[in-house]
Amino acid sequence: xxxxxxxxxxxxxxxxxxxxxxxLVTFIVSVFFLVTKGLNLGVDxxxxxxxxxxxxxxxxxxxxxxxxxKLGMADASVQNFGTSRDVLIRLPAKADMSxxxxxxxxxxxxxxxxxxxxxxxxxxxxxxxxxxLVENGALALLIVSLGIVAYLAxxxxxKFGVSxxxxxxxxxxxxxxxFAFFQWEFSLTVLAAILAILGYSxxxxxxxxxxxxxxxxxxxxASVSQVIDNAITRTMSRTIITHxxxxxxxxxxxxxxxxxxxxxxxxxxxxxxxxxxxSVLVASPLLMLLGVSRKDIVKPEKKPEPEAVP
Amino acid sequence: MNRYPAWKxxxxxxxxxxxLLYTLPNFYGESPxxxxxxxxxxxxxxAGLLNRVEEALKxxxxxxxxxxxxxxxxxxxxxxxDTQIKARDTLQSLLGNGYMVALNLLPNSPQWxxxxxxxxxxxxxxxxxxxxxxxxxxxxxxxxxxLDRFGSDIRGSLREKKxxxxxxxxxxxxxxxxxxxxxxxxxxxxxxxxxxxxxxxREENVGTEFHLAATLRPEAQKRIxxxxxxxxxxxxxxxxxxxxxxxxxxxxxxxxxxxxQLPGVQDTAKAKDILGRTATLEVRMVDEEHDxxxxxxxxxxxxxxxxxxxxxxxxxxxxxxxxxxxxxxxAQPGFDNNNQPAVHLNxxxxxxxxxxxxxxxxxxxxxxxxxxxxxxxxxxxxxxIREEIGxxxxxxxxxxxxxxxxxxxxxxxxxxxxxxxxxxxxxxVGPSLxxxxxxxxxxxxxxxxxxxxxxxxxxxxxxxxxxxxxLGVNLLLLVGLLSIxxxxxxxxxxxxxxxxxxxxxxxxxLINERIRDELRxxxxxxxxxxxxxxxxxxxxxxxxxTTLIAGIALFAFGSGPIKGFAVVLCLGIMTSMYSAVMVSxxxxxxxxxxxxxxxxxxxxxxxxxxxxxx
Numbered sequence: 023x024x025x026x027x028x029x030x031x032x033x034x035x036x037x038x039x040x041x042x043x044x045x046l047v048t049f050i051v052s053v054f055f056l057v058t059k060g061l062n063l064g065v066d067x068x069x070x071x072x073x074x075x076x077x078x079x080x081x082x083x084x085x086x087x088x089x090x091x092k093l094g095m096a097d098a099s100v101q102n103f104g105t106s107r108d109v110l111i112r113l114p115a116k117a118d119m120s121x122x123x124x125x126x127x128x129x130x131x132x133x134x135x136x137x138x139x140x141x142x143x144x145x146x147x148x149x150x151x152x153x154x155l156v157e158n159g160a161l162a163l164l165i166v167s168l169g170i171v172a173y174l175a176x177x178x179x180x181k182f183g184v185s186x187x188x189x190x191x192x193x194x195x196x197x198x199x200x201f202a203f204f205q206w207e208f209s210l211t212v213l214a215a216i217l218a219i220l221g222y223s224x225x226x227x228x229x230x231x232x233x234x235x236x237x238x239x240x241x242x243x244a245s246v247s248q249v250i251d252n253a254i255t256r257t258m259s260r261t262i263i264t265h266x267x268x269x270x271x272x273x274x275x276x277x278x279x280x281x282x283x284x285x286x287x288x289x290x291x292x293x294x295x296x297x298x299x300x301s302v303l304v305a306s307p308l309l310m311l312l313g314v315s316r317k318d319i320v321k322p323e324k325k326p327e328p329e330a331v332p
Numbered sequence: 333m334n335r336y337p338a339w340k341x342x343x344x345x346x347x348x349x350x351x352l353l354y355t356l357p358n359f360y361g362e363s364p365x366x367x368x369x370x371x372x373x374x375x376x377x378x379a380g381l382l383n384r385v386e387e388a389l390k391x392x393x394x395x396x397x398x399x400x401x402x403x404x405x406x407x408x409x410x411x412x413x414d415t416q417i418k419a420r421d422t423l424q425s426l427l428g429n430g431y432m433v434a435l436n437l438l439p440n441s442p443q444w445x446x447x448x449x450x451x452x453x454x455x456x457x458x459x460x461x462x463x464x465x466x467x468x469x470x471x472x473x474x475x476x477x478x479l480d481r482f483g484s485d486i487r488g489s490l491r492e493k494k495x496x497x498x499x500x501x502x503x504x505x506x507x508x509x510x511x512x513x514x515x516x517x518x519x520x521x522x523x524x525x526x527x528x529x530x531x532x533x534r535e536e537n538v539g540t541e542f543h544l545a546a547t548l549r550p551e552a553q554k555r556i557x558x559x560x561x562x563x564x565x566x567x568x569x570x571x572x573x574x575x576x577x578x579x580x581x582x583x584x585x586x587x588x589x590x591x592x593q594l595p596g597v598q599d600t601a602k603a604k605d606i607l608g609r610t611a612t613l614e615v616r617m618v619d620e621e622h623d624x625x626x627x628x629x630x631x632x633x634x635x636x637x638x639x640x641x642x643x644x645x646x647x648x649x650x651x652x653x654x655x656x657x658x659x660x661x662x663a664q665p666g667f668d669n670n671n672q673p674a675v676h677l678n679x680x681x682x683x684x685x686x687x688x689x690x691x692x693x694x695x696x697x698x699x700x701x702x703x704x705x706x707x708x709x710x711x712x713x714x715x716x717i718r719e720e721i722g723x724x725x726x727x728x729x730x731x732x733x734x735x736x737x738x739x740x741x742x743x744x745x746x747x748x749x750x751x752x753x754x755x756x757x758x759x760x761v762g763p764s765l766x767x768x769x770x771x772x773x774x775x776x777x778x779x780x781x782x783x784x785x786x787x788x789x790x791x792x793x794x795x796x797x798x799x800x801x802x803l804g805v806n807l808l809l810l811v812g813l814l815s816i817x818x819x820x821x822x823x824x825x826x827x828x829x830x831x832x833x834x835x836x837x838x839x840x841x842l843i844n845e846r847i848r849d850e851l852r853x854x855x856x857x858x859x860x861x862x863x864x865x866x867x868x869x870x871x872x873x874x875x876x877x878t879t880l881i882a883g884i885a886l887f888a889f890g891s892g893p894i895k896g897f898a899v900v901l902c903l904g905i906m907t908s909m910y911s912a913v914m915v916s917x918x919x920x921x922x923x924x925x926x927x928x929x930x931x932x933x934x935x936x937x938x939x940x941x942x943x944x945x946x
Contacts, residue, residue, distance in 0.1 A: 074765070125758070126601050142765040144600070148756035151466065155891065162889035169881040177874060211824050214886055214897045218828075221882025222835060225875030229842070232871045260845040267787060267841065268834035271780030275830055278779055280772035282458075283827055290831070 031255045034303065035247035035310060041303040049192055052199020059202045064209035067156050069115035069149035071124050074142040075132060080106040089131050104281045108142070115149045159213045166217055167191065170224050178231055179318045185308035186227040189300040190220055197292045201285075211286045219293030222268070226301035229257050234309070238316045246315060250306050258302075265298050334861050334925035336918055344918045347910075348805055354812035357441035357452045363397070364416035365438040366423060367578045368431050369405035377406050377431075385423060392422045409438055424576075435596060436578035453814050456822035456896055459770050461763035462595040463603055467568075467753040469588045474560035474751030475505065475553060482528065482546070483507050484652050489527055495520045498541065507531075511542040520544060530555075557588065560751045563658065565590055571606050590753070600760050607755075613657030615690070618698035618714055619648040639702065641711040642732075649700045649711065654690050659683025665737040673737040674729035684724025692720040701728055703740065712740065773826025780830050781807070784837055792844045794923065794934035799840035802916035806836050809907040814900065822896030832904025835879065839912035843868040844935060851938045857930040865917055872913065876905050 065072045075081075083100050086109060090098045095113055103110035113124055125144045132139045147155070167187050174183035194216055201208050233253035241249055272294065275287040368385065370377050378401070385406055386399055396419075398409040408423075410416045416435060424433040437460075439452045457464050479502055486509065490497050497520060498510040511517040521533055521544055530552035536543040548556070565582055568590060572580045581593040597603050622633040627648050632638055641647045659679050668674040679687055690699070700714040713728050732740070761769075784803065788796035810829060814821060847864030855863060880902060887898035924930055 076764075123604075125760075126604070140762060140764070141760070142762040144758060144760035146755070146758040148468075148754075150468075151757050158889040158891070162885045165885045165889070166882045169885065170878050173877060173881060210890075210894050211827075211897070214824060214890065214894045217882045217886050218831065218879070218897075218901060221879035224878040225838065228874045228878060229871055232874065256849070260841055263791070263845070264838040264841045267784050267837045268831070270783040270787065271776070271830050271834035274778075274780035274783060275776040275827060278772055278775035279827065280768060282769060282823055283772065283776065286824070286827055 031248070031251040032258075033247075034251050034254050034306065037303070038307040038310065042307060045192060045300070045304050048196055048199075052196050052202070055199050055202040056195075059205065061198065061202050061208045062205040064207045064212075065112065065145055065147050065152075066210040067152050067159075067208070069147050069152035071113040071115075071144065071146045073111045073113070073125055073128060073144050074103060075109050075111065075129070076140045076142050077107045077109070077136060078138045081109045083109065085135065086111070086132065089135055090128065093127060093131055095128070115147075115152075155210065159210075162213075162217060163194075163220075166220055170221070174224075174228070174231070177228075178235065179314075181309060181312040181314050181318060182227075182231050185305050185312060186224055186231070186301075188308055189227060189305035190223050190297070192304055193223055193293055193296045193300050194220060196296050197289055200292050201289070206285050206288065209285065211283075212289045215286045215289040216293065219290055219297065223293065223297030223301060226261055226265070226297055227305045229260065230254055230301060230306060231309075233257050234306075234314075246310060250310065254302055254306060261298055261302065265294050269294050334858055334921045336921050336925070340914070341918060341922075344915050347809065348915075351805065351808040351812035353445075353448070354450045354815045355808055357439055357445050357450050358811060358815065360440040360442075360452070362437040362452070363440050364410050364413045365436045366408045366410065366416060366419050367405055367434045367436040368408070368423060368427065369434070369573075370431055377401060377404055382406055384426070388422060388426045389419060392418070394419050394422065407436070407438060432573050432576050434576040434578040437596070449816070451815060451818065453811065453821045454818045455766075455770075456820045456825070456893065457593055457595060457759065457766075458761050458823045458893060459766050459773075459821065459826075460595050461761050461766035462593065463597050463600050464594075464757075464759040465592040465604075465607065465755050466585065466757035467564075467590045467592060467607070468756045469557075469561050469564055469590065470752045470754065471557050471560070471588050474557060475548065476502075477751065478548065478556045479505070479507060481653075482531065482548075486524060486528070486546070487652075489523060490520055493519075493523055495523065505547055507546040509544045509546070511544065514542050517542045517544055561588060561590065564751065564753060568592060568607060575603060575606055589756070596763070600758075604755065604758075607753075612704045613660065614653045614702045614704065614709075615655035615687075616653055616700050616702060617650045617690075617694065618700050619650045620697060622648055624648055639700070639709055639711045641700075641714055644711075644714075647700060647711055647714055649702070649714075654699075655679075655683060655686050659686070663741040665734065665741040667734075668727055668729040670729075672729050673732045673734040674727050675732075675737050675741045677726040677728065679724035679726060681724070684722070687724065687726060688720060688722045691717050695719060769823045770826075773823055773830075777807075777826065777830040777833065781833055784833065788837065788840070792936045795844050795847070795920070796936070798916050798919040798923070799837065799844065799912075801919055802840060802911045803833060803837055805915045806904075806908050806911035807833060809911060810900070810904050813903055813907060817903075819899050819903075820896055821900070822893040824893045824897035825900040828897045828900035828904060832901060832908060836904065836908030836912055838875065839868070839872045839908060840916060842871055843912070843916070847933070847935055848938050851933075851935070857933045858924070861920060861924065861933065865913070869913060872909065876909055880905050 081102070083102070087098070087100050090096070090100065090111070097114055099112040101110050102108065111128065113128070125141075125146060129139065129141050170190075171180075171183040171187045174186050197216055197219070198208075200206070201212070206212075230253055233256060234250055237244070237249040237253050241252065244252070269291065272287050272290045275283050276291070279287055368377060368381070382399060382401055385408065386396075389396055389399075389408070394410070394415050396408050396410055400407055408419060410419055420433050420435055424431075427433065439446070441450065441452065445451075483500060483502055486507065487500055490509075496512065496516050498512055500507065500509045502508075509517075509520060511520065517535065521535070524531060524544070524546065525533060528546075530549055531546040532549050534545045534547075536545055561584055565584060569580075569582050572582060572592065572594065575594070575597070577594045577597055579595055581591065583591055585591045592607060594603055619633065619636040622636060624646065627633065627636070627638055628646060633648070635651050636648050637651055639647050639649050659682060660677055662678040664676045666674055666676050694717050696717065698714050698716050700711045702709050703712050704710075713732075715729070728740075781803070785800045788799050790796070792799065807829070810832070819825075843864050846868045847860050850860035850863045851857065883898050883902040883905065887895055887902065890898050924933060
């Protein structure tokens with residue numbers, strides 16, 4: 023079986039104008055939503071308390087809200103989580119109340135209403151810690167980006183490094199745009215997913231770049247765009263199959279991973295889909311834009327030393 | 333060309349065998365157990381204790397499935413959690429305060445596996461349930477306390493050298509000593525410089541007064557802060573022991589933070605209460621020179637403070653602290669000669685010396701023992717010193733019930749915090765959620781693996797099947813490695829296992845596609861296999877290194893569960909490079925390598941374009 027049968031090289035590079043427009047538009051739209059709607063940052067980053075409680079029968083959210091209002095926590099958000107019996111309560115960080123005691127007060131109050139209330143999870147993050155997690159996250163993103171640029175620059179050439187990382191940061195911004203648009207919760211695990219996908223999608227660019235380098239050596243008379251078209255066409259099948267198989271695992275996570283892994287898997291899915299697109303249709307046009315040429319790759323060969331003829 | 337030397341096959345076989353061996357304990361599961369550890373050096377867990385434990389359990393007719401002595405503690409394996417709790421209660425009442433009796437889970441794997449160090453993976457709190465706290469030490473508090481101590485020491489030295497001074501107070505991070513003339517200031521300056529190298533001195537003239545301002549040197553500040561964190565960690569460890577947690581983790585995180593992880597703890601309220609206590613004990617002298625009734629009217633004499641005595645009236649107590657709680661080695665509840673509840677203290681050497689001197693110099697006077705909890709000080713007792721007390725054995729008896737005596741003893745035994753601490757992060761996971769998380773992590777991996785296996789076998793037939801075998805080896809090695817390293821496995825870590833499987837198959841797809849490519853170009857099968865593996869290797873290395881960069885950055889900057897994700901990701905990438913390239917090549921060589929005339933290989937259909945050559 024073979025899915026992909028390309029008779030001729032696909033002229034990807036001649037589509038450069040369209041793909042640049044598409045990328046720019048999705049990018050701008052993502053930035054727009056990031057700016058206007060912002061990310062729905064989880065408790066990891068904002069500080070505050072999240073409690074997951076579970077009831078034996080479907081939970082009455084209004085009664086829970088009432089109990090919380092009686093405790094003076096009118097700004098708490100109460101919603102179902104996964105099933106109708108599980109409830110997620112979010113309490114914003116408060117300066118005056120001893121935050122560690124907060125969850126105890128709440129669960130005690132809920133237990134007076136219904137004794138069988140089970141406390142499944144508490145997460146409390148102090149505002150200071152939250153700020154540090156944001157800083158560390160941003161720093162990790164920066165270090166990963168720089169590390170990848172440096173690696174690609176050493177392994178190939180700086181133009182490859184720059185276009186590789188721009189293409190993949192474009193993916194990151196789009197993932198963030200999705201999270202902003204749908205107001206999905208952005209937590210530490212989602213950040214981890216994004217960083218992992220950053221490292222992973224670069225793979226794709228690496229594979230294409232590898233072929234481009236090889237082609238520059240082999241296809242001596244072809245133009246730069248022909249070289250790139252051929253490289254992309256020949257790696258296409260592999261690109262789609264590898265991403266597809268990674269996506270199979272991610273789908274399995276989406277289906278069986280439960281609520282805790284839901285957004286993690288979602289971020290990976292978007293990252294993988296856009297990773298295919300960007301490494302093929304963003305990184306390579308960028309490479310051309312930066313003016314890559316055979317000279318960058320194939321160092322002028324030294325003339326063979328004349329053999330000593332006896 | 334597609335043959336491996338014998339040592340390569342041997343290496344692959346050995347690695348698979350080791351992977352199997354160390355993965356094995358994960359299949360046995362865990363059973364509830366009770367762990368008994370001695371809390372003091374006087375108490376020992378030995379064969380005698382083992383006998384006592386066994387007999388007590390037999391008497392209470394609680395069946396066990398094995399009791400044994402291991403690593404200085406006794407472990408009792410029990411059938412179910414119900415018996416486990418009963419056994420804990422029985423044993424705690426039998427053994428008393430000298431031992432910690434904690435609930436635990438013990439791996440069911442056979443002894444021979446444990447003896448070669450094969451243990452199940454170490455599950456994080458989000459998988460096994462428990463509490464994680466991040467506590468922050470209040471450094472300002474620690475420094476302010478240190479300054480107080482310096483202040484009272486300077487007072488003492490100046491008095492001893494008979495250098496007159498007009499006053500001494502603390503202003504923020506400064507100690508300001510006032511003098512009437514420049515001479516005594518110079519004298520005092522020299523004295524302080526000599527005795528307290530940790531202080532920086534500056535002379536100031538304010539109006540007609542001559543001031544000497546002392547600040548802590550930065551290196552001294554750092555030392556004090558480090559010491560405060562270290563002491564708090566020790567104290568927390570003692571307190572956690574009192575809580576009875578089998579495998580607590582207490583470690584420093586950053587300059588001023590401490591991580592406390594208590595697996596399996598359900599009663600988080602009690603845990604927080606005991607951890608969060610900032611009780612300190614101070615021994616001071618009662619101020620008997622001044623008038624109490626005047627003080628009650630608001631004229632509190634300089635250098636003294638007004639406190640309430642437990643169950644008694646107000647009391648004037650000198651500010652100067654003679655002895656603090658860190659000098660206490662042990663504290664036990666008990667009774668005094670009059671059969672009143674009391675706390676028996678055992679001081680360390682230096683504490684004993686100070687106490688002996690104090691009691692020798694102050695026979696007939698009253699001293700006060702203060703318990704300071706959450707900035708609220710209370711005089712527990714203010715006994716009259718009858719005689720010199722040597723040897724460091726001190727009895728505190730006052731108006732206490734035996735209940736209170738036990739609490740005070742526990743608090744003192746658990747030690748004092750050098751500086752107050754705040755909980756800045758808490759993550760609690762209930763046991764049922766933990767079990768669900770394990771299940772969802774396991775299922776994601778299982779079904780993901782199954783989907784890949786089916787697809788690969790159909791798409792690449794024999795080569796696909798070999799890739800799946802290699803992927804299985806990868807999983808085996810990864811789990812084995814995690815078990816050997818005892819790295820903490822979290823839910824994101826389980827997600828990383830699944831994810832690395834998805835990424836690992838990349839390498840095999842890459843290789844298989846390359847082989848097809850070469851076949852398409854018309855290369856002979858044997859040569860195509862060889863070329864495919866050789867050429868794919870550089871690409872595999874490149875692509876894995878970029879993911880590795882991300883993994884390392886996540887490890888460096890991530891915290892808690894994210895670190896778990898990063899560890900698994902990095903390990904998974906490394907095992908995948910080994911298994912996808914070396915192990916799968918090994919299988920391929922076994923299948924095809926020995927055939928001299930290989931007509932075709934089973935790698936699925938290789939489609940050739942009609943115009944294959946341009």
